[in-house]
Amino acid sequence: MASNNSDDLDQPGDGRPPGGGHSLNLYISGATGFVGCHVLAEALRRGHTVTAVVRPGSDFRLPDHIPHDRCRTVSVDLRSRTGLADSLAGVDSVVHLAAAKAGDFYSQFAGTVTATENLLAAMDEADVRQLIGISTFSAYDYLNLPAGSLLTESTAVDTHPALRDEYAQTKLLQEELYRQWGGRSGNRLVVLRPGMVYGPDNLWHALLGADFGPRFLRIGSKATLPLTYVDNCAQAIILAAERLDAEPDLVDGETINIVDDDLPTQSEYAELVSARTETPPTVPVPWPLLDVTSRLLKAGNQRLLHGRAKFPGIAVPDRLHARFKPLRYSNAKAKRLLGWQPAYSTVEAVERSVASMERRFFPLDELTPATTGRSDRP
Amino acid sequence: MRAHDRPQTRRAPLRVAVMGTGAISKEHLTYLAGRSPVIPDRGLVELVGVCDQSPAAAHYAADTFGAGRAFTDLADMLESASPEVVHVLTPPASHVGLATQCLQAGAHVVCEKPITTNSPDLDKLLEIAADHGRQLMESHNYRFNHGFRQLENLLNSDRLGPVRSVDIRIALPVTDADERFGDPNLPSPIHQLPAGVIHDFTTHFSYLLLRLTGDVVFDRMATAWSNHAGLAHFRYDDLDALLIGNSDRGPIHARLRFEADSGPDTFAITVRGTEGWAEIDLFQPYLRAVLPRPVGSQLSPVANHVINGWQLMGHGIRNLSRKIMQITPYEGLHRMLDETYQALTEDRPVPVTPAEMLAASRLVDTVVSDQFRF
Numbered sequence: 212m213a214s215n216n217s218d219d220l221d222q223p224g225d226g227r228p229p230g231g232g233h234s235l236n237l238y239i240s241g242a243t244g245f246v247g248c249h250v251l252a253e254a255l256r257r258g259h260t261v262t263a264v265v266r267p268g269s270d271f272r273l274p275d276h277i278p279h280d281r282c283r284t285v286s287v288d289l290r291s292r293t294g295l296a297d298s299l300a301g302v303d304s305v306v307h308l309a310a311a312k313a314g315d316f317y318s319q320f321a322g323t324v325t326a327t328e329n330l331l332a333a334m335d336e337a338d339v340r341q342l343i344g345i346s347t348f349s350a351y352d353y354l355n356l357p358a359g360s361l362l363t364e365s366t367a368v369d370t371h372p373a374l375r376d377e378y379a380q381t382k383l384l385q386e387e388l389y390r391q392w393g394g395r396s397g398n399r400l401v402v403l404r405p406g407m408v409y410g411p412d413n414l415w416h417a418l419l420g421a422d423f424g425p426r427f428l429r430i431g432s433k434a435t436l437p438l439t440y441v442d443n444c445a446q447a448i449i450l451a452a453e454r455l456d457a458e459p460d461l462v463d464g465e466t467i468n469i470v471d472d473d474l475p476t477q478s479e480y481a482e483l484v485s486a487r488t489e490t491p492p493t494v495p496v497p498w499p500l501l502d503v504t505s506r507l508l509k510a511g512n513q514r515l516l517h518g519r520a521k522f523p524g525i526a527v528p529d530r531l532h533a534r535f536k537p538l539r540y541s542n543a544k545a546k547r548l549l550g551w552q553p554a555y556s557t558v559e560a561v562e563r564s565v566a567s568m569e570r571r572f573f574p575l576d577e578l579t580p581a582t583t584g585r586s587d588r589p
Numbered sequence: 590m591r592a593h594d595r596p597q598t599r600r601a602p603l604r605v606a607v608m609g610t611g612a613i614s615k616e617h618l619t620y621l622a623g624r625s626p627v628i629p630d631r632g633l634v635e636l637v638g639v640c641d642q643s644p645a646a647a648h649y650a651a652d653t654f655g656a657g658r659a660f661t662d663l664a665d666m667l668e669s670a671s672p673e674v675v676h677v678l679t680p681p682a683s684h685v686g687l688a689t690q691c692l693q694a695g696a697h698v699v700c701e702k703p704i705t706t707n708s709p710d711l712d713k714l715l716e717i718a719a720d721h722g723r724q725l726m727e728s729h730n731y732r733f734n735h736g737f738r739q740l741e742n743l744l745n746s747d748r749l750g751p752v753r754s755v756d757i758r759i760a761l762p763v764t765d766a767d768e769r770f771g772d773p774n775l776p777s778p779i780h781q782l783p784a785g786v787i788h789d790f791t792t793h794f795s796y797l798l799l800r801l802t803g804d805v806v807f808d809r810m811a812t813a814w815s816n817h818a819g820l821a822h823f824r825y826d827d828l829d830a831l832l833i834g835n836s837d838r839g840p841i842h843a844r845l846r847f848e849a850d851s852g853p854d855t856f857a858i859t860v861r862g863t864e865g866w867a868e869i870d871l872f873q874p875y876l877r878a879v880l881p882r883p884v885g886s887q888l889s890p891v892a893n894h895v896i897n898g899w900q901l902m903g904h905g906i907r908n909l910s911r912k913i914m915q916i917t918p919y920e921g922l923h924r925m926l927d928e929t930y931q932a933l934t935e936d937r938p939v940p941v942t943p944a945e946m947l948a949a950s951r952l953v954d955t956v957v958s959d960q961f962r963f
Binding site for chain 1: 611612615626643644645646649653766767769772773774775912913914915
C-alpha cells in the first residue's frame with residue numbers, strides 16, 4: 212500500500228480525507244476497545260476530528276502527540292443517559308462500536324442493547340443524524356443455511372435466536388434498534404457486519420475451536436474463515452462514515468459485510484499463527500462428527516426433556532453452526548459501495564499483529580509526527 | 590376496572606405484572622411464564638404486563654416471557670393492565686415508592702430484598718398494605734431451597750438437639766471488575782445502601798439465621814466491616830459478625846461471614862446442636878450431617894463417614910443433573926412464588942409473613958449499625 216501523508220498529524224493538509232470529502236467530526240464509542248483504538252487511529256490518519264468515548268473507569272489517556280484539536284475524549288458510560296447528549300454536541304456522525312462481549316445475558320443486554328438505546332436517544336436529542344452501526348456476522352441464521360452456501364448480506368438473519376449465545380442475541384436486538392432509528396425521517400444509517408476481527412492479542416480466536424481442559428478442540432479444519440484484520444476492518448468503518456456523509460443516496464440503509472480478500476481455511480490460518488506465536492496443543496475434531504452429535508443431542512433434549520437441558524455451546528447445533536459450518540463469503544458489496552480494498556493480506560496481517568505484540572505497539576503510536584505512511588509495514 | 594374495584598374472588602389465574610426487568614426478573618418471569626425447571630405450571634397466574642424505563646428491555650421481557658404488554662410507566666401499567674399482583678424488582682431505593690403505588694392501586698406486592706433500606710420504612714409500608722387490604726411480601730428465597738428445607742427438617746426432628754451455634758458464610762467475587770458489583774464504570778445502585786453491596790446480602794443472613802434459631806434475642810454483637818480490596822466504589826467487601834443471644838433452649842452463637850476474596854462461590858450454613866451438627870451449601874447443594882447413629886457411640890463416627898460419603902456421591906450426581914437441567918440456586922425462589930400464589934388464590938396469608946419480614950429487617954438494621962463495630 213502506498214505511503215500516505217495523512218498519517219502525519221503535523222501535516223493534516225486541507226483537512227480533507229484521502230479520496231475526497233470533507234473532514235468529519237466523528238464520535239466513536241468503544242474507542243479504547245480492540246477494534247475501537249484501530250478505528251480511532253484510522254479516523255485521525257484520514258484527517259477527521261474524533262470524539263472518543265472512554266468509560267469512566269478507564270485509565271486511557273490520549274498520547275501527547277495527538278493534537279487536542281483533532282481528538283478529545285469524553286468519559287461516559289452508555290448504559291446511563293447522564294451526559295450523553297451533551298457529549299454529542301457538534302458531532303457529524305457516530306461510529307458505534309461499543310458492545311458487551313462477556314458476562315451473562317443481562318450484562319450483555321445492558322452493555323449492548325441498553326447502551327445503544329441510550330445512544331440513539333441522545334443522538335436524537337443532540338440532532339446527530341448519521342450512524343455507522345457495527346453489527347456482527349453472528350446475526351445470520353446459520354442453522355438453516357446449507358453447508359457450502361455463499362453467505363451475503365441478503366442471507367436471512369436469525370429470527371429465533373433463543374439457542375444462540377448471549378452475544379448473538381443481544382447484537383440482533385441491537386440491530387433492530389439500528390433499523391428502527393434508521394427508518395425515521397432524516398436519519399442516515401449504515402450497518403456493518405464484520406466477520407471475525409483478528410489482530411494483536413486476538414490471533415487465536417473462537418472460530419478455531421473450543422477449550423477442552425488443557426487441550427483445544429480444532430473443529431472443522433477445512434472451513435473457510437470469515438476473517439477481517441483489524442486494520443482492514445477499521446479502514447472499512449471509516450470509509451463507511453465518509454461515504455454515508457458524502458453519498459448518502461448510495462449507502463443509506465445498507466447492510467454491508469466486512470471480510471478480507473484472501474480468506475484462509477481454518478487449518479491454513481492455524482498453521483500461520485502457530486508458526487509465529489505460542490498456541491495451545493490441539494485435538495482435531497471433524498465437523499460432520501460434531502454436527503451429527505449436536506443434532507442428536509438437540510433432538511433428544513427436545514423429545515425427552517422438553518428442551519430444558521443445557522449443553523456446552525459446541526454441543527448446541529445453533530451455536531456450533533454459527534462458528535464452524537463450512538461456508539463461502541463475499542466482500543463484493545463492501546468494495547462496491549465503500550470503495551474498500553483491504554490493505555493487508557492474511558500473511559501480512561498475522562505478521563503485523565505478531566510484530567505489534569512483540570513491540571507492545573498501540574495503534575495511536577503510529578501517528579507520531581515523524582511517521583509517514585505505514586512505515587512499519589513488513 | 591382497577592384491581593381494587595373488582596369483587597374479591599380468589600380464583601386462578603391471578604393477573605400478575607412485573608416492574609423492573611433486570612437480572613433477577615429472569616427468575617420471576619420464568620416462573621410466571623410457567624417455565625420453571627422445578628415447579629410444574631399450575632395455571633395460577635397470567636402475566637399481563639412488564640414495565641421498565643427502557644423500552645427495549647420491557648419489550649424484550651414481554652416478548653420472551655409472553656407478557657400481555659410492555660410498559661415504560663408503572664402508573665400506565667397499573668391502569669391499563671389492572672394487575673392483581675405486582676412484582677417489584679427494581680433497585681432497593683425505589684421499592685417504597687413503587688410498592689406504595691401498587692398497593693394503593695389495589696395490587697398485592699411481591700418485592701425483591703431488601704424491601705426497604707431500614708425497618709421503620711418497612712413498618713410504614715406494611716401499614717399501607719394493611720390499610721388497602723393487600724398483602725406485601727419480601728423475597729426470602731433461599732429459605733425455600735430444597736437444601737435449607739432439609740436442614741430445617743433435621744432441626745425440627747430434634748436429632749441435632751437444641752441449636753448452639755449457626756455459621757452462615759457467603760463467598761462471592763463481588764469485587765471482580767467483570768462482576769455486576771465490581772464494574773467501576775457505572776456502579777450498581779446497590780452501592781448506595783448503608784452497608785453497600787454486603788447490605789444486599791444481610792437480608793439473606795438475617796432471615797436464614799432467624800429461621801434456624803427461632804425467637805432468639807441477640808443481645809451481644811461485634812461486627813467488623815472491611816474493604817480489603819480498597820475499591821473506591823465499595824463501602825465494604827467483607828463482613829465478619831459475631832452474635833450471641835439466648836433462646837428458651839439455651840445460648841446461641843452465630844457467625845455471619847461475607848468474603849469476596851476466597852473461592853469457590855459458597856453459600857454454606859453450618860448448624861451445631863447439643864447432639865450433632867449439619868452443614869449445607871446452597872450454591873453446590875449437599876447435606877452432611879454428623880449425628881448419633883443407631884450403632885452406638887463407638888461406631889457412630891464410622892457410620893457417619895460411610896453414610897456421608899455415600900450421600901455426597903449422590904449429591905455429586907444430582908448436581909451434575911441440576912447443571913444440565915438448568916436448576917440454579919434460585920430454585921427456592923420458584924418454590925417461594927409457587928407457595929405465594931397458592932396462598933393468594935386461596936386467600937391465605939403469603940408464606941413470608943409481615944412478622945418475619947420485620948424481624949429480619951430489624952436484625953439487618955442492627956448488623957449494619959455503628960453500634961457494634963470494632
